Amino acid sequence: MTGQTWLWTSPPPTPAPVGVGQLLRAYRQAHGLTQQQLADQLGFDQSYVSKVESGRRAIHDISTLRHIARHLDLAPEDVGLAPGTLADRRRDAARDVFAEQAAASQRSWRVTRDTLNRNRIKLAKAAAGLYPDTYRLFSGLLARPGWIWPRPLDIDEVGLRWADDVPEPVLTGGEPQTDGARPLIADGGPYVRYQRYTRAMRDLDRPTLFENRLSFRLLDIAGASATPGTVAGPGPGAWARDDSGGRPMLSFGHTTYFDAVDVCETVAHETAAAMMSGGLAWSSLPFRRHVGDPFDLSSRPVLPSINTLTVRADRDSASFLLHRRSAGSVATAGGVYHVIPAGVFQPSGITPGHHRADFDLWRNIMRELSEELLGNTEHDGNSSTPIDYEADEPFRAFDEARRDGRARVYSFGVGIDALTLFAEILTVVVIDADTFDSLFAEMVHSNAEGSVVAAGPHRTVAEGIPFTYNTMRRLVDSEPLAPAAAACLELAWRHRELLLPGLRLRAAS
Numbered sequence: 256m257t258g259q260t261w262l263w264t265s266p267p268p269t270p271a272p273v274g275v276g277q278l279l280r281a282y283r284q285a286h287g288l289t290q291q292q293l294a295d296q297l298g299f300d301q302s303y304v305s306k307v308e309s310g311r312r313a314i315h316d317i318s319t320l321r322h323i324a325r326h327l328d329l330a331p332e333d334v335g336l337a338p339g340t341l342a343d344r345r346r347d348a349a350r351d352v353f354a355e356q357a358a359a360s361q362r363s364w365r366v367t368r369d370t371l372n373r374n375r376i377k378l379a380k381a382a383a384g385l386y387p388d389t390y391r392l393f394s395g396l397l398a399r400p401g402w403i404w405p406r407p408l409d410i411d412e413v414g415l416r417w418a419d420d421v422p423e424p425v426l427t428g429g430e431p432q433t434d435g436a437r438p439l440i441a442d443g444g445p446y447v448r449y450q451r452y453t454r455a456m457r458d459l460d461r462p463t464l465f466e467n468r469l470s471f472r473l474l475d476i477a478g479a480s481a482t483p484g485t486v487a488g489p490g491p492g493a494w495a496r497d498d499s500g501g502r503p504m505l506s507f508g509h510t511t512y513f514d515a516v517d518v519c520e521t522v523a524h525e526t527a528a529a530m531m532s533g534g535l536a537w538s539s540l541p542f543r544r545h546v547g548d549p550f551d552l553s554s555r556p557v558l559p560s561i562n563t564l565t566v567r568a569d570r571d572s573a574s575f576l577l578h579r580r581s582a583g584s585v586a587t588a589g590g591v592y593h594v595i596p597a598g599v600f601q602p603s604g605i606t607p608g609h610h611r612a613d614f615d616l617w618r619n620i621m622r623e624l625s626e627e628l629l630g631n632t633e634h635d636g637n638s639s640t641p642i643d644y645e646a647d648e649p650f651r652a653f654d655e656a657r658r659d660g661r662a663r664v665y666s667f668g669v670g671i672d673a674l675t676l677f678a679e680i681l682t683v684v685v686i687d688a689d690t691f692d693s694l695f696a697e698m699v700h701s702n703a704e705g706s707v708v709a710a711g712p713h714r715t716v717a718e719g720i721p722f723t724y725n726t727m728r729r730l731v732d733s734e735p736l737a738p739a740a741a742a743c744l745e746l747a748w749r750h751r752e753l754l755l756p757g758l759r760l761r762a763a764s
Contacts, residue, residue, distance in 0.1 A: 262577070262579075262592070262708050262709075262710070262720070262734070274310075274313070274314075274335065275307060275313075275314050275320065275323065275334055275335065276307045276308045276309065276310050276312075277308075278329075278333065278334065279293065279304065279307060279308050279323075280308045282327055282329075283308075290304050290305055290308070296326060296327075297322070297323060297326055297327075298326075298359065298362055299362060300362075300365070300366045300369060302369055303362075303365055303366070303369065311583055312460075312583075313461075315458060315461075316361065316441065316458055316459060317336065317441060317442065318354050318357050318358050318361070318441025318442070319358060319361065319362075319441075320334045320335060320336055321334075321336065321354065321358075322354070322355075322358045324336070353441075353446075354441055356439060356446075357438070357439040357440060357441040358441065360438040360439040361438045361439070361441070361455075361459055363438070364436075364438040364455060364459060364524075365459055365460060367524060367527050367528045367531065368459075368460050368524065368527075370527050370530075370531055371523055371524055371526075371527035372582040372590045373582075373590060374527065374530070375523075375590060375591055375674060375735070375737075376394070376395060376591060376735045376736065376737070376738075378523070378526050378527055378530060378674050379394070379395030379396075379672060379673050379674035379738050380394060380395045380673075381526075381530065381535050382395070382526055382535065382673040382674045383395050383396070383397060383673035384535070385535060385537065385540075385543075385673075386549065386673065390549075390550075391673075392670055392742060393670075393731070393738065393741050393742040393745050394731055394736070394738055394741040394742075395672065395673050395674065395738035395741070396670040396671070396672060396673065396679065396738040396739065396741065396742045397549055397550075397670060397671040397672075397673050398668065398669070398670045398671065399476075399550045401476075402476055402550075402668050402669045402670065403667060403668035403669075403670070403681075403746070404503065404666065404667060404668045406750060406753060407665035407666065407667055407683065407746070407750050407753060407754060408502065408503070408665060408666050409663075409664065409665060409666075410616050410617050410620075410664040410665060410666050410682065411617075412502045412503075412666070413502065413503050413504075413505060413616065413666045414502055414503065414504040414505065415504075415505055415507065415614060415615070415616070416504055416505070416506040416507070417506075417507055417508070417614065418474060418506055418507070418508050419508070421472075421474060421508035421509075422553070424510075424514075424553070424554055424555050424556045425554045425555070426518055426545070426546060426554050426555040426556075427451075427514070427517060427518070427556075428451055428452055428517030428518045428521045429450055429451055429517070430542065430545060432541040432542040432544070432545045433452070433521050433525070433542050434448060435525060435528060435541070436452060436521045436524040436525050436528070436542070437449045437450070437451070437452060437455060437521075438455055438459070451513070451517045452516065452517050452520050452521045452524065453467075453513045453516050453517050453520075456516075456520070462582075462583060463581075463583060463703065464703055464704065466512070467511050467512050467513040468511065468512050468601055469509065469510075469511055469601065469602065469605055470509075470510050470511055470512050470515070470558045470599055470600065470601035470602075471507045471508075471509070471510070471558070471559070471600045471601055471602070471614065472507060472508045472509055472510035472515075472556055472557060472558060473505060473506075473507060473552055473557045473558070473559045473600075473669075473678050474506040474507060474508055474552055474553065474557075475504075475505070475506040475552060475553075476503065476504075476505055476506075476552075476669055477503075477504050477506070503666075503668075505669070505680075507600075507614070510556040510557075510558055511556075512558065512599060512601070514556040514558075515556045515557065515558035515599075515677070517556075518546075518555050518556060518676070519672075519675040519676055519677045520675065521542060522542055522543055522546065522674070522675060522676050523674050523675045525540055525541070525542050525543060526540065526543070526674060546676065549671050549673075549676050550671065552678075555676070557677075557678045558599050558600070558601075558677070558678070559599070559600050559669070559677075559678035559679065559680045560597055560598065560599050560600070560677060560678070560679055560680065560739065561597070561598060561599075561600055561616060561619050561620060561623070561680045561682060562593070562594050562597045562679055562680065562681055562682065562737075562739040562740065562743055563594060563595075563596050563597065563620050563623070563624075563682045563683065563684055563743075564576075564594045564682070564683040564684070564740070564743040564744060564747055565594070565595060565596070565624075565628075565683075565684050565686070565719075566683060566684065566685045566686065566722060566747065566754070566755070567686060567688055567691045567717075567719050568685050568686065568687055568688060568755055568758070569688040570688075571758065572721070572722075572758070573685075573721075573722040573755055573758060574718060574719030574720055574721055574722055575594075575719050575720055575722050575744075575747075576594070576595045576628070576707065576708075576716070576719050576720070577592055577593070577594065577595065577707070577708040577719075577720050577730075577740075578592065578593045578594065578595035578596075578597070578627070578704070578705055578706070578707055578708065579591075579592055579593075579705045579706045579707075579708055580592075580593050580704055580705040580737075581704065581705040581706075590735065591735045591736065591737045591740075592708065592730070592734055592735055592736045592737065592740060593736075593737040593739070593740045594737075594739070594740040594743050594744075595627050595628065595707065596620065596623030596624050596626070596627040596628065597623065597627075597737075597739070597740075598619065598622075598623040598626075598627075600616075600619055600680065601613075601619075602614070603622060603641070603642055604639065604640075604641060606639065606641070608641045609641050612641045612642065612644070613641075613642075616666070616680070616682070617657070617664055618642075618644055618650075620664065620682065620684065621644070621649075621650050621653045621654075622642075622650075624649075624653065624684075625649050625650070626702065626703075627702050627704065628695055628698050628699065628702075628707075629649060629695065629697060629698065629699065630697075630699035630702055631649075633703065649694065652694060653694065656686065656690050656694065661686065661687045661690040662684060662685070662686045662687070662690060663684070663685045663686075663754070664682065664683070664684045664685075665682060665683050665684075665685075665754065666680070666681070666682050667681040667682065667683065667742070667743065667746045667747075668681055669681065670738070670739065670742055672738050672739065673738065674738075679738070679739035679742070681739060681742050681743050681746065682743070683743060683746075683747050683754065685754050685755065691717075692717070695717060698716060698717045699716075700716055708720065722747075722748075722751075724748065727744050727745070727748050730744060731744060731745060
């Protein structure tokens with residue numbers, strides 16, 4: 256890195272320390288302690304103390320609050336707990352052994368979780384090395400032969416099939432092999448663990464965006480077999496949205512967001528713990544061994560994310576958008592650069608009308624464009640009225656631009672994140688410069704998931720990052736770029752003549 260600014264996001268406001276954080280800071284200052292010294296006294300990680308003091312991390316767990324009060328010789332009410340009676344204190348003392356074990360387990364879990372969020376790209380690349388070369392696609396991404404199309408396909412060339420009668424996945428994230436990733440519960444009795452990883456996240460490291468929603472579960476990736484031009488209604492068996500034969504076909508059923516996170520983040524957590532203990536080896540990854548084939552979409556709940564590289568195409572140049580995702584806001588892929596928009600494939604509501612209208616890749620991309628680039632309210636499943644994509648803005652304008660050829664949407668294929676085993680649908684939207692400037696005239700600098708990246712402090716986010724070979728290589732090779740984002744960039748460059756006809760983009764400079 257040189258002294259020249261490379262990527263830049265506007266700094267978020269620093270929250271004022273509140274509650275226990277304010278107490279820890281006051282205690283530390285009164286006793287002349289550094290954050291590291293206070294962390295050592297409490298048995299915490301220094302970064303955890305820093306987050307609590309600044310208000311970026313709240314403590315809701317009663318056992319942790321009791322632990323702080325006990326080790327700092329404070330009264331329970333000082334840390335927000337009700338004052339206990341003598342009988343309560345005696346009862347607490349009798350449970351001290353179990354409480355200490357639980358608190359230590361939870362502290363270890365939080366340290367590992369922090370390590371995971373700080374090192375996701377490094378861990379993804381290392382995890383990819385566990386699998387044969389044949390399946391390694393790009394930086395930290397795996398793909399089965401045939402899962403990446405030979406050329407980018409118009410998004411409508413990818414068929415979607417729905418299946419009603421689908422066996423439940425065998426893997427849930429609650430297996431004995433996941434014990435190392437599920438901490439002890441303080442008030443659950445001796446040696447009782449959280450049943451699911453998401454329950455631990457809720458109590459110990461809850462991101463801002465953390466809601467369980469009905470979602471589309473990826474079941475299979477295959478060639479199309481339905482009769483061209485048919486669209487059958489939902490019912491026994493399957494229904495498909497398919498109007499051309501011989502193209503890729505993605506099959507789906509139902510799952511929930513937490514079902515997928517329980518498996519994916521458990522695999523990732525286990526990987527981080529193994530790396531902290533000396534390095535990755537199959538012997539130290541019991542749950543990953545139990546999962547087995549990463550391309551077996553039937554054994555675990557596979558919720559795909561749709562990752563879209565947004566390209567602004569001018570007459571003689573092109574640029575793309577980049578997102579810095581906040582680890583404190585999102586449950587997965589936090590602390591990394593990512594393409595924008597990116598979001599899991601799910602309906603905007605729970606009614607059959609929502610499902611039918613939203614079982615569509617392009618409509619999912621449009622909703623994410625609306626939310627992440629324009630800052631519009633997320634379609635979070637709470638509305639009982641389906642979106643009218645033909646009349647509601649900005650969807651009407653997005654659709655019109657696509658029909659007129661001013662916006663082109665392509666699919667590259669599907670990969671698997673080597674760290675989390677999350678499925679990644681890889682796409683790109685190419686928008687003519689004047690149309691882009693009109694559609695995104697009110698583009699936001701930040702959203703609920705993080706900040707949009709500019710090419711420097713004096714550049715606007717709407718200008719994007721120059722789409723050049725050197726930029727692409729620098730991002731993929733040197734920056735914490737999500738594996739799915741790296742794949743989108745590499746594939747877009749590989750197929751730049753198809754995506755950006757008429758532009759002379761050199762392979763290198």
